[in-house]
Amino acid sequence: MKKKFIGIAAVAAALVLAMGVLTGCGSSSSSSAASASASESASSAADSGAVFRTLDEIKDSGKLVIGVFSDKNPFGYVDENGEYAGYDVELANKLGEELGVEVEFVSTEAASRVEFLQTGKVDIILANFTVTPERAEQVDFADPYMNVALGVVSHNDNVITSLDQLGPDDQVIVITGTTAETYLTKNYPDIKLQKYDTYASAKTAFENKNGVAWANDNTEVIAFANQGEGYTVGIEELGDFDTIAPAVSKGNDTLLAWINETMEKLGSEKFFHADYEKTLLDVYGADYEDTLVVEPGQAAAK
Amino acid sequence: MELLGLDVLFKGTNMARMLGGLWVAVEISLISVVISIVLGLLFGVFMTWKNPVARVISRVYLEIVRIMPQLVLMFIVFFGATRVWGINISAEVSSIIVFSFWGVGEMGDLVRGALTSIPKHQYESAAALGMNKAQTYYHIVIPQAVRQLIPMSINLVTRMIKTTSLVMMIGVVEVMKVGQQIIEANRMVSPNAVFGIYGIILLMYFFVCWPISLLASHLEKKWSN
Numbered sequence A: 001m002k003k004k005f006i007g008i009a010a011v012a013a014a015l016v017l018a019m020g021v022l023t024g025c026g027s028s029s030s031s032s033a034a035s036a037s038a039s040e041s042a043s044s045a046a047d048s049g050a051v052f053r054t055l056d057e058i059k060d061s062g063k064l065v066i067g068v069f070s071d072k073n074p075f076g077y078v079d080e081n082g083e084y085a086g087y088d089v090e091l092a093n094k095l096g097e098e099l100g101v102e103v104e105f106v107s108t109e110a111a112s113r114v115e116f117l118q119t120g121k122v123d124i125i126l127a128n129f130t131v132t133p134e135r136a137e138q139v140d141f142a143d144p145y146m147n148v149a150l151g152v153v154s155h156n157d158n159v160i161t162s163l164d165q166l167g168p169d170d171q172v173i174v175i176t177g178t179t180a181e182t183y184l185t186k187n188y189p190d191i192k193l194q195k196y197d198t199y200a201s202a203k204t205a206f207e208n209k210n211g212v213a214w215a216n217d218n219t220e221v222i223a224f225a226n227q228g229e230g231y232t233v234g235i236e237e238l239g240d241f242d243t244i245a246p247a248v249s250k251g252n253d254t255l256l257a258w259i260n261e262t263m264e265k266l267g268s269e270k271f272f273h274a275d276y277e278k279t280l281l282d283v284y285g286a287d288y289e290d291t292l293v294v295e296p297g298q299a300a301a302k
Numbered sequence B: 001m002e003l004l005g006l007d008v009l010f011k012g013t014n015m016a017r018m019l020g021g022l023w024v025a026v027e028i029s030l031i032s033v034v035i036s037i038v039l040g041l042l043f044g045v046f047m048t049w050k051n052p053v054a055r056v057i058s059r060v061y062l063e064i065v066r067i068m069p070q071l072v073l074m075f076i077v078f079f080g081a082t083r084v085w086g087i088n089i090s091a092e093v094s095s096i097i098v099f100s101f102w103g104v105g106e107m108g109d110l111v112r113g114a115l116t117s118i119p120k121h122q123y124e125s126a127a128a129l130g131m132n133k134a135q136t137y138y139h140i141v142i143p144q145a146v147r148q149l150i151p152m153s154i155n156l157v158t159r160m161i162k163t164t165s166l167v168m169m170i171g172v173v174e175v176m177k178v179g180q181q182i183i184e185a186n187r188m189v190s191p192n193a194v195f196g197i198y199g200i201i202l203l204m205y206f207f208v209c210w211p212i213s214l215l216a217s218h219l220e221k222k223w224s225n
Helices: A002-025 A033-047 A055-061 A087-099 A110-118 A179-187 A199-207 A218-227 A253-268 A271-279 A286-292 B006-010 B014-047 B052-067 B070-085 B091-116 B120-128 B133-170 B175-185 B193-224
Strands: A063-068 A076-078 A102-107 A139-141 A146-155 A171-175 A192-196 A213-217 A231-244 A247-249
Touching (some): A055 A063, A055 A253, A063 A087, A063 A110, A076 A087, A076 B175, A087 A102, A087 A253, A110 A139, A110 A247, A110 B070, A146 A179, A146 A218, A179 A192, A179 A213, A179 A231, A192 A199, A213 A218, A231 A286, A253 A271, A271 A286, B006 B175, B006 B193, B014 B052, B014 B091, B014 B133, B014 B175, B014 B193, B052 B091, B070 B133, B120 B133, B133 B175, B133 B193
Parallel strands (some): A171 A192
Antiparallel strands (some): A139 A247, A146 A213, A146 A231
């Protein structure tokens, strides 16, 4: 009897502990009471200034810590000499130069970008970070420096420039779980979709003319069309515009203000066009420069 | 070479970067393995205690190690500690903490198993020969227990080495991440690099784990006589 009790007590205690630790680390958008208390303790840490470094603290340390992708060519990657390179990295280096400090790169994954900022492990995230309302609750976004939208690529003998062109039997290829799938299902329920699980199978299906068009992020379809002969991106921008922007820890106003100020200055110098020409031109070509690039402060003029 | 995409290995410092990445993985696993073996032996002895408090503690610890994926533990130590207590632990140290936490738990359980599997008559015979408790452990119990431990603990060690590929999630650039970086950096010029690079990584893991297996079978043979 006693033995059994110890076993049950131990398992129960283990579960309680495990739950406590799990919720402590859970996403702060969760509405459960346990995680609310966890985020309270996080924000109290923020009040004491422990979570992020202000602009002056960064200047004093002489080092700006920036989270980038290290395997997303051509936005953030590591070249054959072990140096970080890419569109995002150019901006990161420029920011370091403007501030007069050294840049330390941290390799981040898509899934851990928000956590890195919320715990102040990096000062800025420059990892192709798309601005969304959910993320804006957890981090502070600066002015955008790039556009993303959906794009539709089709074969040269039947270029689709508008979705109205699609006949009743025409099928559009999408990859499951992408924004393209959700957008088309929601806004164009009449279009027949052909869904594939991976990029590779969707690509093969499109090349074999299983569908008349392929809808995906415009950066993806543009890169695809530029690599092979016989394909045209008939629709460059479809659906809601999303933007890519630098992000800082929530409430780090001094750093945010400085980034916006600096980016506006860089925008007036057409820094981002130069950046595009240096890093993205080979992949996307000159035709898409004005579609993809945003010069901060000049966006209204576009 | 081009067909397998192995040419990318000889571009710039790519090969040196791969080896550097391998060293990061090996370093993290070696330090954790040493900590796991030393503390695991002690924890294993602790687990055999009949004291109810000791049993609850070891049971809770072992269940946490078994239930929690290493990735979750890593996020808890690396991000959670900063969030809750404001302690900033470096990614490498966080990985070593998590791998040791896991290793000590599993190693302890193996040691407990090995110790309890020693038949009672071994202890009684030792006592009959006039040995005290320390002598019994030193001459009778530990030699037999260690022999049983070898295969299982080698299994644990090689699993720990292979699991280091998870540390990329908290920003440590180890061999797997370097491989992915090289593949992506050459996505346009040599799309086949994916085969070559992952093939090389496979060989690297093999040549790290294989000597350990050889050592284990050598020890097993040596001690079976």
